[in-house]
Amino acid sequence: MTSLDIKGLTAHAAREMLDRKEVSSVELTQAVLERIGQVEDKVKAFVRVTEATALEQAAEADERIASGDVRPLTGVPMVLKDNMITKGINTTCSSRMLENFVPPYDATVTRRLREEGAVLLGKGNLDEFAMGSSTENSAFYPTRNPWDLGRVPGGSSGGPAAAVAADECIYSLGSDTGGSIRQPASLCGVVGMKPTYGVVSRYGLVAFASSLDQIGPLTKDVEDAAIVLNAIAGHDPCDSTSIDFEVPDYTRALTGDLTGTRIGVPREYFVDGMEPGVESATRDAIKVLEGLGATVEETSLPSTPYALAVYYIIAPSEASANLARYDGVKYGFSVQDADSMWDALEKTRQFGFGPEVKRRVMLGTYALSAGYYDAYYLKAQRVRTLIRQEFQKVFSTFDAVVMPTSPSVAFKLGAKMADPVQMYLNDILTMPANIAGIPGISVPGGISEGLPVGFQIMGPAMGEETVLRIAHAYEQATDWHNMVPSL
Numbered sequence: 001m002t003s004l005d006i007k008g009l010t011a012h013a014a015r016e017m018l019d020r021k022e023v024s025s026v027e028l029t030q031a032v033l034e035r036i037g038q039v040e041d042k043v044k045a046f047v048r049v050t051e052a053t054a055l056e057q058a059a060e061a062d063e064r065i066a067s068g069d070v071r072p073l074t075g076v077p078m079v080l081k082d083n084m085i086t087k088g089i090n091t092t093c094s095s096r097m098l099e100n101f102v103p104p105y106d107a108t109v110t111r112r113l114r115e116e117g118a119v120l121l122g123k124g125n126l127d128e129f130a131m132g133s134s135t136e137n138s139a140f141y142p143t144r145n146p147w148d149l150g151r152v153p154g155g156s157s158g159g160p161a162a163a164v165a166a167d168e169c170i171y172s173l174g175s176d177t178g179g180s181i182r183q184p185a186s187l188c189g190v191v192g193m194k195p196t197y198g199v200v201s202r203y204g205l206v207a208f209a210s211s212l213d214q215i216g217p218l219t220k221d222v223e224d225a226a227i228v229l230n231a232i233a234g235h236d237p238c239d240s241t242s243i244d245f246e247v248p249d250y251t252r253a254l255t256g257d258l259t260g261t262r263i264g265v266p267r268e269y270f271v272d273g274m275e276p277g278v279e280s281a282t283r284d285a286i287k288v289l290e291g292l293g294a295t296v297e298e299t300s301l302p303s304t305p306y307a308l309a310v311y312y313i314i315a316p317s318e319a320s321a322n323l324a325r326y327d328g329v330k331y332g333f334s335v336q337d338a339d340s341m342w343d344a345l346e347k348t349r350q351f352g353f354g355p356e357v358k359r360r361v362m363l364g365t366y367a368l369s370a371g372y373y374d375a376y377y378l379k380a381q382r383v384r385t386l387i388r389q390e391f392q393k394v395f396s397t398f399d400a401v402v403m404p405t406s407p408s409v410a411f412k413l414g415a416k417m418a419d420p421v422q423m424y425l426n427d428i429l430t431m432p433a434n435i436a437g438i439p440g441i442s443v444p445g446g447i448s449e450g451l452p453v454g455f456q457i458m459g460p461a462m463g464e465e466t467v468l469r470i471a472h473a474y475e476q477a478t479d480w481h482n483m484v485p486s487l
């Protein structure tokens, strides 16, 4: 038994302890594994805990620390969402289709964190193939919200977000196609950031909707988000959509200074049906920004109401193409007792995919089929351009825009499973950032009905530093990030 208290422990605080030799990476990792042992039965944040790998990597990290070869995340234990591939370690996407899939190589983010000397604790649960907003679409089991075990953690990165909130890791990586980092961050009371499309390599991220997917950090504070982004951002020749740019030190953006910062509040983001507690927390957060010297003004992004429809044409269309590879031949689940090739293909997909994945494949195939392509897919792409242009226009006047992350706090398990549209509406405030390819962050921004509320900041493409600076200044001026679940 270790006496090390890891509650609320951030990566930067762990770094100081490790560097001062107050604790070794092995001790820190053991303490986190102990915590996992205490709470994981209740939270179910993991698809798999990789205890032996973690202890091995921690021992290696201790050697690196002893030799003075230290990077900011060396020896710090973390979780990867189980759609980021890990060489020799199952990567399931929380799907029967990939339940026994052991990748032969690492994703670029896996490799980069490995090179930093990070410690992999395990793979986080998700909605199957990242399709969902509650982690209830996992083929294995739902993850529970550490603030209230009867409620969802959000999704699809519900496992990684809940693991951070429950102190089952120091930080984690999620992926965000329409909100899957920011919405669970909001519902679990942690920080979650979706970078600009192309800032983080998607190589080895199992593809859902390739023009929208982006990997980003889930952390206990904004400084950690900057530190983790430093480690994973940057050009990758293996991903043709990754941007070739000089990665700045994002922690240098955390100045605490908002004087002269122009912030817009787009009125379309205060939607019908938004919970009053969410709206009032957001209004309060905006006052905090004003108090810090920012100028805040109402603005408009008029095409916002179309974002959900655009997303639910484009994302399923890309998904239907991306998921065509699961044919039971190359890898993954494969039905053997079939009469013909077609029978094998049908049965493999029938048993390998859950209902939401099938729904997306059908929606996407329909939208792309001859005769419907122009009416749906092409039109959605045109509206996507409008949405992107509206953001560009707003960012010629404002440095950033702010709004709630999710229209509601964490809801009860099962509450939205019978009605897909109710589930889809969770991401109504996050999807526009994916459609436009711009960065967005959710930071703890209040408590409503005893549950966390997320405050969202979006910036222009490549505006990570602005978004982080505002998020950090807000965080430092408030106490919300210090509130933790009493699990």
Ligand code: GLN
Binding pocket: 130, 131, 132, 133, 155, 156, 175, 176, 177, 178, 179, 180, 181, 208, 315, 424, 427
């Ligand atoms: N909830 C949205 C969906 O189901 C977004 C998911 C995501 O960002 N991966 O598609």
